[in-house]
Amino acid sequence: MTYGVRLKVWGDYGLFTRPELKVERLTYDVMTPSAARGVLEAVHWKPAIRWVIDAIHVLAPIRHQSIRRNEVGHKAPAGSLKRAMNRGDLEGLGIVADLDRQQRASTVLVRPAYLIEAHFDMTEKAGLEDNAGKHLDIFNRRAQKGQCFHQPCLGTREFAAHFEGLALDAPLPPAISETRDLGLMLWDIDHAQTSRPSMFFRAKLEQGVMQVPAPGSAGVLR
Amino acid sequence: MTAITQRHDFMLIFEVTNGNPNGDPDSGNMPRMDPETGHGLVSDVSLKRKIRNYVDLARTGEDGHHIYVQESSILNDQHRKAYRALRPDDPKVDKDAKLNPKSDDEAIKLRDWMCANFFDVRTFGAVMSTGVNCGQVKGPVQITFATSVEPIMPAEISITRMAATNEAERKQKAEGDDSDDRKENRTMGRKHIVPYGLYVAHGFISAKFAERTGFSDADLALLTEALSSMFEHDHSAARGHMSSRKLILFRHASALGNAPAHKLFDIVKIGRSVDGEFRAIDARLDNLPPARKFGDYSVKIDHDALPAGVDLIEVL
Numbered sequence: 091m092t093y094g095v096r097l098k099v100w101g102d103y104g105l106f107t108r109p110e111l112k113v114e115r116l117t118y119d120v121m122t123p124s125a126a127r128g129v130l131e132a133v134h135w136k137p138a139i140r141w142v143i144d145a146i147h148v149l150a151p152i153r154h155q156s157i158r159r160n161e162v163g164h165k166a167p168a169g170s171l172k173r174a175m176n177r178g179d180l181e182g183l184g185i186v187a188d189l190d191r192q193q194r195a196s197t198v199l200v201r202p203a204y205l206i207e208a209h210f211d212m213t214e215k216a217g218l219e220d221n222a223g224k225h226l227d228i229f230n231r232r233a234q235k236g237q238c239f240h241q242p243c244l245g246t247r248e249f250a251a252h253f254e255g256l257a258l259d260a261p262l263p264p265a266i267s268e269t270r271d272l273g274l275m276l277w278d279i280d281h282a283q284t285s286r287p288s289m290f291f292r293a294k295l296e297q298g299v300m301q302v303p304a305p306g307s308a309g310v311l312r
Numbered sequence: 313m314t315a316i317t318q319r320h321d322f323m324l325i326f327e328v329t330n331g332n333p334n335g336d337p338d339s340g341n342m343p344r345m346d347p348e349t350g351h352g353l354v355s356d357v358s359l360k361r362k363i364r365n366y367v368d369l370a371r372t373g374e375d376g377h378h379i380y381v382q383e384s385s386i387l388n389d390q391h392r393k394a395y396r397a398l399r400p401d402d403p404k405v406d407k408d409a410k411l412n413p414k415s416d417d418e419a420i421k422l423r424d425w426m427c428a429n430f431f432d433v434r435t436f437g438a439v440m441s442t443g444v445n446c447g448q449v450k451g452p453v454q455i456t457f458a459t460s461v462e463p464i465m466p467a468e469i470s471i472t473r474m475a476a477t478n479e480a481e482r483k484q485k486a487e488g489d490d491s492d493d494r495k496e497n498r499t500m501g502r503k504h505i506v507p508y509g510l511y512v513a514h515g516f517i518s519a520k521f522a523e524r525t526g527f528s529d530a531d532l533a534l535l536t537e538a539l540s541s542m543f544e545h546d547h548s549a550a551r552g553h554m555s556s557r558k559l560i561l562f563r564h565a566s567a568l569g570n571a572p573a574h575k576l577f578d579i580v581k582i583g584r585s586v587d588g589e590f591r592a593i594d595a596r597l598d599n600l601p602p603a604r605k606f607g608d609y610s611v612k613i614d615h616d617a618l619p620a621g622v623d624l625i626e627v628l
Contacts, residue, residue: 102456102457102459103457153348155346155347155348156338157338157344157353157355158336158337158338159337159355159357160337160357161357162381165439165440166380166426166438166439166440167440168419168422168440171422171425171426171440172418172422175421175422175425180378180429183380184378184379184380184381184382185380185381185382186382187361187381187382193337195338200348232568235569235570235571235572236569236570236571236572236573236574236575237566237568237569237570238518238568238569239518239520239568240450240452240454240516240518240520240521241321241454241516241518241573243454247450247454248355248356248357248454248455248456248457249456249457250454250456250514250516250573252572252573252574253572254572
């Protein structure tokens with residue numbers, strides 16, 4: 091038994107990085123299902139449920155812009171953190187940003203807007219007190235009131251997403267009238283496996299609507 | 313320290329006069345601009361850099377207020393070295409270089425220790441390659457790109473210097489000998505300035521993420537202090553005159569929030585002030601001279617439109 095939700099999201103910029111082009115990031119033309127899942131999880135999620143994205147409607151023309159920023163080249167090394175922790179002082183632990191500089195460009199989407207159509211399934215972690223109605227109510231209440239666990243984003247956290255819940259019987263906002271092949275797109279990452287492999291699907295925009303294959307279906311490529 | 317329990321959203325309104333708030337490395341350090349609308353931009357990371365610098369300056373060496381991602385020379389490290397020299401009986405650096413923590417448990421311990429010691433890790437998060445789960449700390453504070461209220465018109469200013477960088481440059485000048493003596497050593501440079509720009513940045517503070525990193529009320533107070541006065545300690549030849557003009561904090565009654573953020577931001581209207589009257593920004597303003605001071609703008613807050621359960625705090 092599943093229940094659907096509809097969430098409208100929009101923002102000034104979006105960056106849904108292609109895994110093959112992520113040093114100088116290049117965005118996909120359309121929000122990926124995994125990014126959409128992240129937005130829904132920012133509003134409501136519990137281990138008892140799993141969000142499944144059904145379709146993504148593109149509500150605004152697909153446009154790009156390039157932004158180059160100074161970024162830090164490295165992550166914090168766990169080894170030296172551990173040593174500093176055992177030693178009890180912070181000497182030499184900081185990253186000197188000027189010495190570890192990388193200038194990277196990102197090609198981002200300009201003023202994207204989407205309608206996410208999704209539903210959730212119950213997982214094996216669902217207890218006796220979990221029922222689908224409860225989670226659906228919580229999600230819809232939060233989406234309508236603008237409540238969230240954390241402010242969702244369009245790909246990366248500097249590009250905040252505004253959101254608005256849409257009732258299932260409300261009329262759909264018009265999608266752009268565009269039909270095109272978007273090529274292979276990231277479907278999601280399989281977090282159940284330790285190697286965390288990426289899964290892809292053949293994305294197609296038909297009259298502004300991108301249908302997303304169901305989990306486990308033949309449309310999901312590994 | 314106990315974490316904050318209420319969600320906050322904030323709006324920072326700041327200005328730049330005859331300066332470059334944020335250079336674009338892609339276009340020769342011109343001020344960042346949205347190529348479609350001509351509005352000026354200041355990147356999120358640029359603002360975070362200033363917050364870090366302010367906290368480093370205001371809370372130098374205080375426990376729990378260290379800054380992980382530092383800029384240029386780290387004076388603190390030198391201080392700490394001296395401190396250590398005074399106390400030689402401290403345990404020495406252990407040599408066994410374990411690259412990854414052995415368990416999830418240890419990864420969590422490392423994460424908590426970093427959060428407890430470093431203000432910027434606790435506030436903005438950090439990616440730590442702990443190997444176990446990538447040890448990502450998502451910070452509660454999220455800042456977006458700041459955009460200018462109206463399109464900006466950057467000006468390019470040529471400047472001269474009465475000296476040469478090196479002997480070779482000087483010789484080169486001397487060979488083309490038709491110039492007069494005074495100009496002999498002169499080199500030219502360029503500066504980009506925005507004559508005036510009023511920018512708005514939006515920020516979000518998640519109480520739920522604060523729970524995980526221990527971002528407390530005191531940290532929030534320090535953050536608002538930093539946002540209010542960070543430009544006062546960031547003066548340089550490039551920046552011109554920058555200052556925070558308004559900082560508006562929306563405090564939700566609950567942890568998850570009581571209203572959508574975009575509706576709260578809409579409560580604050582920024583328009584031009586024409587003969588002391590508020591005028592919404594549209595094409596009709598094109599007939600007026602460009603804004604050159606904060607007084608040319610008018611910030612209107614519609615207190616009646618504030619949803620129930622949200623407090624509006626004008627920090628600045």
